Amino acid sequence: xxxxxxxxxxxxxxxxxxxxxxxxxxxxxxxxxxxxxxxxxxxxxxxxxxxxxxxxxxxxxxxxxxxxxxxxxxxxxxxxxxxxxxxxxxxxxxxxxxxxxxxxxxxxxxxxxxxxxxxxxxxxxxxxxxxxxxxxxxxxxxxxxxxxxxxxxxxxxxxxxxxxxxxxxxxxxxxxxxxxxxxxxxxxxxxxxxxx
Amino acid sequence: xxxxxxxxxxxxxxxxxxxxxxxxxxxxxxxxxxxxxxxxxxxxxxxxxxxxxxxxxxxxxxxxxxxxxxxxxxxxxxxxxxxxxxxxxxxxxxxxxxxxxxxxxxxxxxxxxxxxxxxxxxxxxxxxxxxxxxxxxxxxxxxxxxxxxxxxxxxxxxxxxxxxxxxxxxxxxxxxxxxxxxxxxxxxxxxxxxxx
DNA sequence: TACTATACGGAGGATGCCTCCGGTTGTGCA
DNA sequence: TGCACAACCGGAGGCATCCTCCGTATAGTA
Numbered sequence: 001x002x003x004x005x006x007x008x009x010x011x012x013x014x015x016x017x018x019x020x021x022x023x024x025x026x027x028x029x030x031x032x033x034x035x036x037x038x039x040x041x042x043x044x045x046x047x048x049x050x051x052x053x054x055x056x057x058x059x060x061x062x063x064x065x066x067x068x069x070x071x072x073x074x075x076x077x078x079x080x081x082x083x084x085x086x087x088x089x090x091x092x093x094x095x096x097x098x099x100x101x102x103x104x105x106x107x108x109x110x111x112x113x114x115x116x117x118x119x120x121x122x123x124x125x126x127x128x129x130x131x132x133x134x135x136x137x138x139x140x141x142x143x144x145x146x147x148x149x150x151x152x153x154x155x156x157x158x159x160x161x162x163x164x165x166x167x168x169x170x171x172x173x174x175x176x177x178x179x180x181x182x183x184x185x186x187x188x189x190x191x192x193x194x195x196x
Numbered sequence: 197x198x199x200x201x202x203x204x205x206x207x208x209x210x211x212x213x214x215x216x217x218x219x220x221x222x223x224x225x226x227x228x229x230x231x232x233x234x235x236x237x238x239x240x241x242x243x244x245x246x247x248x249x250x251x252x253x254x255x256x257x258x259x260x261x262x263x264x265x266x267x268x269x270x271x272x273x274x275x276x277x278x279x280x281x282x283x284x285x286x287x288x289x290x291x292x293x294x295x296x297x298x299x300x301x302x303x304x305x306x307x308x309x310x311x312x313x314x315x316x317x318x319x320x321x322x323x324x325x326x327x328x329x330x331x332x333x334x335x336x337x338x339x340x341x342x343x344x345x346x347x348x349x350x351x352x353x354x355x356x357x358x359x360x361x362x363x364x365x366x367x368x369x370x371x372x373x374x375x376x377x378x379x380x381x382x383x384x385x386x387x388x389x390x391x392x
Numbered sequence: 393t394a395c396t397a398t399a400c401g402g403a404g405g406a407t408g409c410c411t412c413c414g415g416t417t418g419t420g421c422a
Numbered sequence: 423t424g425c426a427c428a429a430c431c432g433g434a435g436g437c438a439t440c441c442t443c444c445g446t447a448t449a450g451t452a
Binding site for chain 1: 399401402
């Protein structure tokens with residue numbers, strides 16, 4: 001599950017051994033706790049707090065994520081990856097209900113992202129590629145789910161994945177949107193998306 | 197020039213005396229230095245650094261701006277105010293060249309804002325009204341300059357101030373835009389804006 | 393089991409935000 | 423002008439947070 005090394009860079013001579021089991025476990029737990037703490041406390045979240053939540057020393061935390069921003073990035077990367085795998089796992093379902101399910105996931109993702117948007121903004125600032133590649137990945141996932149619904153004739157043909165995430169993402173980012181409101185609005189979007 | 201008290205709140209019983217001259221001077225200098233330092237070093241800028249640049253102790257800085265975020269807000273408010281007064285001062289000029297001049301000012305403003313966007317984001321987060329009211333002010337200023345150019349028949353009639361700032365602002369915010377590029381692009385926008 | 397590379401963890405250095413208070417100075421009034 | 427005092431200045435230092443360092447513990451291998 002996590003054979004490669006922390007931040008995503010490749011080591012010089014091909015990592016000889018896989019990551020140790022405890023290290024792997026801890027890494028996952030840190031990311032998970034970080035997501036929870038960031039979501040709950042936004043930019044107030046401290047590294048010590050996250051370490052404590054993961055039941056891990058700060059030293060361990062910093063081994064895996066040398067800078068605070070690396071942790072933010074890791075959480076975000078996992079979220080994006082989650083949307084991609086969600087899209088893949090929905091391949092089996094009916095085209096339209098897969099689209100609905102994916103968009104519901106996307107709304108939850110976008111909603112959660114709002115709470116640590118300031119953090120994320122900084123990550124984007126230092127790593128311009130992150131924003132771009134994530135955008136592409138999500139648009140790709142959206143596209144694949146949408147395409148099936150379009151082929152089956154259930155979704156209108158004159159939109160693409162990028163349009164969809166712009167529309168729904170923008171809606172979720174609006175300064176004072178609640179999750180309930182967004183889920184309600186999604187219904188309208190879906191109605192509008194339906195071919196007639 | 198600065199009779200009222202710091203952050204923009206009104207004191208209980210009408211401020212008896214105006215602000216002392218030295219205090220007023222220092223306040224201005226702090227804002228000015230803060231703008232420079234924020235622009236140069238973004239979110240890295242420290243309060244000590246800004247105080248030093250303004251040739252003022254940190255104590256003085258904190259008297260005027262109790263929290264870092266108050267300083268960010270003050271800088272931003274001045275910028276916005278600058279755009280409004282710029283619009284007003286251009287009333288005398290020819291409608292079209294006034295529009296050009298104002299948009300050039302707006303591009304510079306938007307470009308500069310990018311460097312401390314992370315800071316600003318936090319300010320918006322804590323003070324939702326700031327974002328909204330600023331937006332309105334700028335749109336108003338844009339509208340007033342645009343309206344004259346429309347009345348004189350030089351600018352096309354199917355846009356308004358909000359459209360304009362959305363278009364040009366968005367252009368400037370793009371992650372890797374340089375000032376030169378933006379000024380160059382502005383020429384295209386202006387061509388597109390011209391009535392035919 | 394014994395050995396080694398790897399990981400753990402928390403004390404502490406460095407830095408940055410903000411407070412506090414003794415000394416100074418501008419301002420209104422006589 | 424000269425006085426009295428409110429308002430202001432400035433920087434040492436408290437406190438929190440990010441991050442480093444290194445002695446100790448442990449997973450994986452022979």
